[in-house]
Amino acid sequence: MLTEMKAFFEAGELAQKAAASIRNGREIGLSVKYAEKTVGYTFTRESGANVLREGDPAHPDVIFILPEAAAKELLTRKFDSVGQVGLHIFEKILSNDQSQKVQIRLKAGVLAMVTGGYLGVLTSGGSEVARFLATHGLGSMGKLKDAISKLRG
Secondary structure, X not given: OHHHHHHHHHHOHHHXXXXXXXXXXXXXXXXXXXXXXXXXXXXXXXOOEEEEEEOOOOOEEEEEEEEHHHHHHHHHOOOOOHHHHHHHHHHHHHOOOOOOOOEEEEXXXXXXXXXXXXXXXXXXXXXXXXHHHHHOOOOOHHHHHHHHHHHEO
């Protein structure tokens, strides 16, 4: 799956647009849960480019834990916009189906998320993501910061 993940995160136009605001050196963990094991990946930005490596990040700001089926669907589904990718991920986070449910663990504080450029990822999703956030009670910066704080762990 490393080849497919590298194609999506490093070469994919939508991933490049979504991650453009993330500061160089920030780390995002991606843990894919297979039936027999969990494999960790590190997503980061280096010299303004997306980089994905196999292995757990040393200092992740956030970790996404994806069941194998959800990871495969993300990598193979056709998306037309960053917003569609964002909505797909939010749908998986909210899923009650454990074979599809994506878990998120925030390791950095709100200030680190803001200065690390992560709010730019949300804004790159455009009106699709903004509407989703608003309909889920996260339409203001204060409410978004509160939700981020609650994810920390």
